[in-house]
Amino acid sequence: MPDKDELIIETQHLSFSFSKGKAVLEDINLQIPKGAIYGFLGPNGAGKTTTIRLLLNLLKPGGGQIKVFGEPIKDHPIHAFSRIGALIETPSLYEHLTGFDNVWITAGICNIQKSRVLEVLDIVQLSSNAHMHVRNYSLGMKQRLGLALALLSSPDLLILDEPTNGLDPNGIIEIRELLLHLSRDHGVTILVSSHLLSEIEKLVSHIGILNLGKMLFQGSVKQLQEIRQGKSVIEIDTDQNSVAMKILTDHQQEVKQGAVLIEVKYRDKYQLAEIAGLLAKAGLAIYRIQLIESSLEETFLSFINN
Incomplete structure (x- = not known):
């Protein structure tokens, strides 16, 4: 794994449980390098979404520490989250409005200029459909619009939970090519959780495997290939x-x-x-x-x- 200074996300002995029940996460030590596309794998119920909610400060850890961009998020939450874009499962959209209006409303709340709205719609290849009502979008187009919202603030880190859920093969390919483009051409570090192993294999540079709240493997694709060999x-x-x-x-x-x-x-x-x-x-x-x-x-x- 990389030097500590190169880590965009780092958790140390992270744990979590709901109320006083069984632990959902135990001793999770994520290490996500700058510029990586990190595939977070595990069956349903493994704890992937819970981990992501902890990273986004939507849940409070039961123990351990979370660092983003080298700083504990509890000490610098506003600064850290201004550099993060996220899409957790299905995006929340105003279906009676156009794609442009959906992004423009969020941009207004965040004091982001119109030029950036047009830019992110172009990045996700929705410029030609920007003035179509979202209720007429395909599922793949809605996922790409959700990504446009996540990209509005020009994030250095993108966190995606099951971004290809429910998509047909064409939609899955579109999202994959978009994420590769964001990593390669825009330098975005990406954490993507999924249970679609064949798709993850075509996308990621690093992999973490989680099951029953425990990390079973973490490393580069090359390290995993050596195990596979x-x-x-x-x-x-x-x-x-x-x-x-x-x-x-x-x-x-x-x-x-x-x-x-x-x-x-x-x-x-x-x-x-x-x-x-x-x-x-x-x-x-x-x-x-x-x-x-x-x-x-x-x-x-x-x-x-x-």
């Missing part, structure tokens, strides 16, 4: 699999007989060429040699079910 196998089929297993075992490969094919524990990218060379040199006919990588879903489930 350790769970990957090479599947092999030849005309003499028993002979192939002996050859590979004699050359220090970790081999086992699968249901149909031979399985070799994956080590690195040079291994496939090495195995193919050994089997070909022995005169075996190779019908199949294929790397089967562990998916994010499989890795996620291995943490959740451990």
Whole structure:
């Protein structure tokens, strides 16, 4: 993880429970680097939304500390939250008004100029629909309008709770491309919670996995890939699999007989060429040699079910 000075969000031993009931969160130590798109993963009821509400000061922690931009939020709440945009699940919109009017009303409350209203509508690609009544917007357009509201103050940090909930595939792609654009071209640090693993995999640079109020994994996508690599196998089929297993075992490969094919524990990218060379040199006919990588879903489930 990065140096402390580079963290946009940091929690230390964060805990929370409702009344005197069972703990919802236990000893959560989030570390979100500047410029990251941080995927906050976990099944329903894991504690993701509760954590986000704590970060936004909508709930008070039972214990621990929350720092945003290097400062405890309890000491500098106004300064900190002026640099944060947030969208928690479905945005609250005035459906009888136009998209422009929705953003303009919020801009007036926050003393933000009209030029910024036009700018955020352009960023979320709603300029051509700005004067359409929101009741006629698609669900994806409403989510993008919610993002426009979150972006009004030119935030350095964007916090999104399930921003693609209920969207069709096109809407999901639109939101993904928008978040990548905000990170890449505007330098916004983004925390996004989701249970859509396949979508998160295409978007984030860092991942945190939460279940039953406890952090099970936190790190970069590269670190998670290293864990996934350790769970990957090479599947092999030849005309003499028993002979192939002996050859590979004699050359220090970790081999086992699968249901149909031979399985070799994956080590690195040079291994496939090495195995193919050994089997070909022995005169075996190779019908199949294929790397089967562990998916994010499989890795996620291995943490959740451990």
